Amino acid sequence: MEHTQAHSRPRASRQKQAKKHRKRRTNMSQPPWVIVGTGAIGSILGARLLQQQQSVYFVTRSEATEAHLQVTGHTQLTGPVQTVHQGTLQQLPANAVWVFPVKAWQLASALTSYQSALSQAQHIIISHNGLGAAEEALQPYQGKLIDWVTTHGGWRKEKYHTVHSGMGQNWLGMRHGEQAAPTWWPLWQQAFSSEWEPHIALRRWHKLAINCAINPLATLANSPNGELQKPHYQADIQAVCEEVSALMQQALPQHTQPVRAENLYQHVQQVIAGTAENINSMLQDVRAKRPTEVDYLNGFVHKKGRQLHVPTPVNSRLWQAILALN
Incomplete structure (x- = not known):
């Protein structure tokens, strides 16, 4: 299985990489994916996107440029993944799709921490239990907000080891406004079987x-x-x-x-x-x-x-x- 590489590259290859990033800015249908944290459901999604050779970045607190991710159970992946932290967010390509699979009580502070990068995000996907989280912090992003409801089960065995313990279903839909699926939707579906739900509420x-x-x-x-x-x-x-x-x-x-x-x-x-x-x-x-x-x-x-x-x-x-x- 092919894995994406971390950001620490030889100087000679950085120009090529920058060129690739500029290209991605105009390719709305194949965006980079930015996943906040390495919790269970985010790790499962990231592993499945990586299996489809998608460009995936995990936002962590560590200053390392890569982590060794292991996902076992119904999803299988072991290998290095690209990571960024608050000080290196500027390295992310524009038009990324950000995914926040965090606890409801963590959402407001996470949005505030990464607001400088979120202004350029193509969409922001939110997944947590319950309703009513971070409503004020989400106000600036209303046109970009997508809710993700999942019944898949997973748990963290260790910091970078997730067990995908139960198969379930996924539904995604725009929280406000436009109800059509985005151009990147086929890539998500191919990686992680899901339904586009116009009535996500x-x-x-x-x-x-x-x-x-x-x-x-x-x-x-x-x-x-x-x-x-x-x-x-x-x-x-x-x-x-x-x-x-x-x-x-x-x-x-x-x-x-x-x-x-x-x-x-x-x-x-x-x-x-x-x-x-x-x-x-x-x-x-x-x-x-x-x-x-x-x-x-x-x-x-x-x-x-x-x-x-x-x-x-x-x-x-x-x-x-x-x-x-x-």
Whole structure:
């Protein structure tokens, strides 16, 4: 498998490389890809793009110009990858597609850190659990914003070693404005099978409901997701789905076919069964004493419910219970 090379090149080849970069500025259909961090889902995406001989850069805190990335499981890649950090962002080609597969609470500071480079970005792809993250920091980029909803599973074994543990689906769509897929879309699809979704907001709310039901309950039980198949969890799961469904009808009035609570409940049950052995990300965060995304999950539902005068007692209780763990 061919890997892209790092930026440290002999002086003689730099002119050629600069020429290639200038060429890329006009080739909107084959952009360089800039992935923030080396988290699980970003590493999986990067590995798949590299398998298609795409130009991929990982933004890290390290000053090294390359890292040794390993992805195992459903995606396989081992080898050197190009890295940049805040001090070398100017080396990135223009018209890059930036991908932010970061935690919801990390998004605002990441956007602020890289804002000088983001002004030249072709698109900015956001992927995190929950809703309501970094809304103010995202304002300048409204026409470039793409949301990525994924159900693929992955976890970091070590700093640069990710395990792609579960196959799932991907949906991407523009958050605002133009609904057509961008010119680079075939390259993404070829690397990582996905659907272009004109109504991405509906997908995001649907995933919100699943995460609000599963993540806090399994975390409070300190157990893999399969624990939630037991009867005594069903009333809370049903209530979470009913509260999110009621909110969706208020928050997404343009959708004439609102998602019914029964449908959300059935989908939650399917996800629980399909991920029975998984330790969800919220429980991983609690065990590692990291901040969780609960403010953007059940916390978001609580705040949106107050704003729209929709009662959300079970989501509010779960939000407070997870905050108490931290």
